[in-house]
Amino acid sequence: YSTVPGYYSWRNPGKGSWFAQALCNAFKEYGKEFEIMQILTRVNYMVAMHFESWSEDPRFSEKKQIPCIVSMLTKELYFKKK
Helix, strand or coil: CCCCCCCCCCEECCCEEHHHHHHHHHHHHHCCCCCHHHHHHHHHHHHHHHCCCCCCCHHHCCCCCCCCCCCCCCCCCCCCCC
C-alpha cells in the first residue's frame, strides 16, 4: 500500500504520488538485480526520507508518509533481465 490504513497518501500535482514516484525510481535503479522485498524496502526509505508535504494550511504542512508492505509471497521474486 502507498501508506498505512487511515493516513493520507500524498501527491504532487505535477509529478504524481510520492509512492508512485519512488516505486518507478526504485524499479529503474534496482529492478533487474534485487528481489521485490528489497526493492519495496528501498521505496519505503525513499518516501520516508525524500518527501515532505508543504501547504499554506499548517495542518497539512511538514507531513511525512510511510508505505506499508504486505506480502503473501512464498518465494523470492526477481524480474529477470531480457
